[in-house]
Amino acid sequence: MRxxxxxxxxxxxxxxxxxxxxxxxxxxxxxxxxxxxxxxVQEAVADLWRALPSCSVAASGTTGSGRELAAEVLGxxxxxxxxxxxxxxxxxxxxxxxxxxxxxxxxxxxIIVENGVVTDFAMNTVCAAGxxxxxxxxxxxxxxxxxxxxxxxxxxxxxxxxxxxxxxFAESDMIHKQQMGCSVEDIxxxxxxxxxxxxxxxxxxxxxxxxxxxxxxxxxxxxxMRKAFExxxxxxxxxxxxxxxxxxxxxxxIASRQRLKSSRFRxxxxxxxxxxxxxxxxxGCSNACExxxxxxxxxxxxxxxxxxxxxxxxxxxxx
Amino acid sequence: MxxxxxxxxxxxxxxxxxxxxxxxxxxxxxPSSKRTVTLGTRYAPETACFPLKLCLGNMLEAIDMGADAVxxxxxxxxxxxxxYAQVEKQALWDLGKHVDFHVLEPPQTHPRELLGSLAALLGxxxxxxxxxxxxxxxxxxxxxxxxxxxxxxxxxxxSPGVTSRLYSKAIHAVDEASSIGDIRRAVNAFVQEAGAxxxxxxxxxxxxxxxxxxxxxxxxxxxxxxxxxxxxxxxxTVDRKMTITGWVRTHLFxxxxxxxxxxxxxxxxxxxxxxxxxxDGIESVGYTVLGARENLDGMVHLLPFTCMPEIVAKSVLxxxxxxxxxxVLSLSLDEHTGEVGLMTRLEAFVDxxxxxxxxxxx
Numbered sequence: 253m254r255x256x257x258x259x260x261x262x263x264x265x266x267x268x269x270x271x272x273x274x275x276x277x278x279x280x281x282x283x284x285x286x287x288x289x290x291x292x293v294q295e296a297v298a299d300l301w302r303a304l305p306s307c308s309v310a311a312s313g314t315t316g317s318g319r320e321l322a323a324e325v326l327g328x329x330x331x332x333x334x335x336x337x338x339x340x341x342x343x344x345x346x347x348x349x350x351x352x353x354x355x356x357x358x359x360x361x362x363i364i365v366e367n368g369v370v371t372d373f374a375m376n377t378v379c380a381a382g383x384x385x386x387x388x389x390x391x392x393x394x395x396x397x398x399x400x401x402x403x404x405x406x407x408x409x410x411x412x413x414x415x416x417x418x419x420x421f422a423e424s425d426m427i428h429k430q431q432m433g434c435s436v437e438d439i440x441x442x443x444x445x446x447x448x449x450x451x452x453x454x455x456x457x458x459x460x461x462x463x464x465x466x467x468x469x470x471x472x473x474x475x476x477m478r479k480a481f482e483x484x485x486x487x488x489x490x491x492x493x494x495x496x497x498x499x500x501x502x503x504x505x506i507a508s509r510q511r512l513k514s515s516r517f518r519x520x521x522x523x524x525x526x527x528x529x530x531x532x533x534x535x536g537c538s539n540a541c542e543x544x545x546x547x548x549x550x551x552x553x554x555x556x557x558x559x560x561x562x563x564x565x566x567x568x569x570x571x
Numbered sequence: 572m573x574x575x576x577x578x579x580x581x582x583x584x585x586x587x588x589x590x591x592x593x594x595x596x597x598x599x600x601x602p603s604s605k606r607t608v609t610l611g612t613r614y615a616p617e618t619a620c621f622p623l624k625l626c627l628g629n630m631l632e633a634i635d636m637g638a639d640a641v642x643x644x645x646x647x648x649x650x651x652x653x654x655y656a657q658v659e660k661q662a663l664w665d666l667g668k669h670v671d672f673h674v675l676e677p678p679q680t681h682p683r684e685l686l687g688s689l690a691a692l693l694g695x696x697x698x699x700x701x702x703x704x705x706x707x708x709x710x711x712x713x714x715x716x717x718x719x720x721x722x723x724x725x726x727x728x729x730s731p732g733v734t735s736r737l738y739s740k741a742i743h744a745v746d747e748a749s750s751i752g753d754i755r756r757a758v759n760a761f762v763q764e765a766g767a768x769x770x771x772x773x774x775x776x777x778x779x780x781x782x783x784x785x786x787x788x789x790x791x792x793x794x795x796x797x798x799x800x801x802x803x804x805x806x807x808t809v810d811r812k813m814t815i816t817g818w819v820r821t822h823l824f825x826x827x828x829x830x831x832x833x834x835x836x837x838x839x840x841x842x843x844x845x846x847x848x849x850x851d852g853i854e855s856v857g858y859t860v861l862g863a864r865e866n867l868d869g870m871v872h873l874l875p876f877t878c879m880p881e882i883v884a885k886s887v888l889x890x891x892x893x894x895x896x897x898x899v900l901s902l903s904l905d906e907h908t909g910e911v912g913l914m915t916r917l918e919a920f921v922d923x924x925x926x927x928x929x930x931x932x933x
Contacts, residue, residue: 317911335919359912369926372898373919375912458889539604559797561732 253278254310257300257517258504259293259326260334260497261285261318264357264384265470266292269500270300270307271508275344279303280497289318290527290546293325298523309517313337313507315499317358324546324554325527327518330507337502339363339370342466344505345492350462353481353489354498355451355471357384362456374455382450384471386419390426390443394436401440405476408441416446416453444476448484467491468498525549534558572671573598575633576642577626580790581714582815584746586642589707593696598638600629603793607632608906614662620875621905622787623655625794627662634668642692645676645684649849650880706751708819713745713754715814717761722811725803727769735800737765776928778807778921781862783855784873785881788904789813795873796910798902798917802871805921810867812836812858813851834861843887852880856887863895868924870897871917876905898923 255270255278262285270279281299285292300307313330314322315337323331334356342352343365352363360382364372376382391398412429415421422443429439465487471477472495481489494501518525528547533540543563545555555563575598576586583599590597600607603625611628630641641660646653656674663670673692676684693700717738725734741761748754780802788795789811799809812833836857844856859870872888874881888899900920902913 317915320911333915333918333922335915336922370919370923371927372892373923375916458886537604538601538606540606561735565732 253304253307255279255304255307256310256504256508257312257326258337258500258502258507259296259312259314259322259328260316260337260499260503261289261293261314261322262316262334262356262358262499263318264388265496266296266316266318266322267497267500268296268300269494269497269504270304271501271504273310275505275508277494277501278307280494280500282496285318289321290325290529293322294523294525294527297326297520301520301523309515311507311510311512311515312517313503315503320554320556321529321546325518325522325548327516327522328507329510329512329516330503332503332506334499334502335361335363335373335375336370337499337506338468339365339373339502340505341494341498341502342468342492343368344501346464346466346490349464349466351465353451353456353465353467354469355382355384355467355477356469356499357388359383360451360455360469360471362451362459362461364459364461372459374457374459376451376455382416382447382454384469386422387443387447387471387474390423393423394430394440396436396440399473401444402473402475402477404437405441405444405474406479408435408437410438411441411445412438414439414442414446416448416450422446441476441480444474444480445484448477448480452484461485463487465489468495470496472496531557534563536560536562572596572640573638574640574642574673575600575630575638577629578603578791578793579626579787580792580815581718581742582790582818584714584742585707585711585815585819587746588710589703590642592703592706593693593699595692595696598633598636600633601636603629603791612906614666616658616662618877619655619658620651620877621794622652622785622791622875623658624906625791626655627659630659630663630670631666631668634663634670638670640671640673642673642675645674645681647677647680648847650878652850708816709751709754710745710748711815711819713748713758714742715816716758717741717745718811718814720762720765722799722803722809724765724769725800726806726808727772728765728803729768729770731804733768734765734803735797737761737768776925778868778924778928779810779866780807780921780924781858781867781870782809782811782873783813783858783862783870784851784884785875785878786813786818786851788873788875790815790818794875795904796913798871798873798913801914801917802921805917807868807921807924810862810865812861813854836861843891844884848880848883850878850880852884855881855884856891859888859891859897859899860895863891863897867897868928869920870899871920872899872901874901874903876903898927 258269260267266283266285268281272278312328314328315332315334319331338354342349354361361375391401412434414425467489472491531544534543541558543557545552573596587597607628610631611624615624615627643656660672673688678685721734721738728734744757802809836854839860840853840857844853885901
């Protein structure tokens, strides 16, 4: 089977989607990045190989904040930002979609679509309140599994008010309410409402949100968040089946649109190859850029982080 | 006296030329770097905006090189910039660096203060002023021309980064030029060399993106993480109306050049923003309206984090977008060096504009 791969390397999770020629998803995986993106990519590829040992890769695309690094490790044909990828994926599920709400591990975005074309978007700029990591941390603090958060929120009968503007304010409000004796269900529901309020006031500020509205990203698994969005927006919010891997799906679709003779894909052996990334400070000028180079086996395959472009141009086998 | 001044993009070229011509000793700070940011953020008030921190870093590095006096622009109005010279002086004096401060206040609001500082600075050198202004102005025009051409050529460059390399070479040639003829030769050399590296057609849709916002963040490519270069590499031609000569015309010497050529951005901002909000807020709105009229595909709006005038502009701009159909991407910048988030937004914005333009073309 010939497949097209989409790989989304985010701050928290690394997701892989494989599509067959008919654009059907034949494999998808969701792994934690755990601060080691290269290993996460290798593991995701090994996982695919175990699931579909006879497949060959026709094209591949990467997205997410680790997309450049992932593209080098994977040998990707396309590198695409996650905003476009998420929009493309939502449009593939529902061609009429007009708004995509996406909340991931470290960032959240809103994408406005008109007639199948992205017309506006925004991403949170300054604040962690309203991202998956914050929910994760609060779940941990309350001693509950993150997967139970949504169910607990729905069980609430009297949600408490939690400040939503800032993660610090939210946390101190939660502690205060907890010490007053409010139930965990009510606090968790209040937290979901606060995050939605913060998202709509900050990220989606001034944007006209029209139906159909899609809700994607890891946080979309939280039923409490979806409910809070529906109540706030006053309209149904659709969580697509593959909400967790929509970025990867979008990257795969974009890669499949390329007319390639052959893919740059490094082959499944990459999961066994030794990759090493090492950093150094350039001493070319007083800026002392933090340059990172990626080494595969013995050779340097890519460098990043220089401001003047001196290091990014790899000479024969590395400058 | 050894006089220093912040870079503010390529503006240091103009300052050095004019001050040298006056017979004043100058120290140009070393190119802005991580060290500059580290020094600036350590000694500036935490809540100040990034331009102040970077300028303070420039000053500290120049003082290490022997500078003992600072030339700064002043200002008035709601933007905190008007007070920056005083804050910077205090920060330097607190560090035991008792340098002289020469503040050029805007002539419209503080003519006496301006004349006072000019008199203290110039002394008996008044006879040299016309020649200093002439060479300074010629270099300002040269820097702007090199910039303008680089913005046009970069999306079509045949090898990545060549325009930027030739650009810094040209700016240094302009800096070193001692006659008007040399200045013009430096510009022509750039146009020819960079032009030879430009492909005839960029193959794409020929996106044109305007850059607006707070003037320092626009002009200083170190402060804005090379945003114009990044947009150029993504295939977009950048259109920027706020340049060195424009800034000099409106801020430093509103006479005798008086007005920036072309339609007035302040008048164009009506009815979205009808009065001065400090800094360049009204210009940001006005140039967006003008950008829509000139059929630019979109605008990138740069603001230093916590910049009040630009926050006002930012909250007005969605209405302009809605009425005139010109997309605007606002980017709040500070000392961060992680560029992935910035690239994600720029790439997505270029995708958006491409899809939009592609849809209209069809």
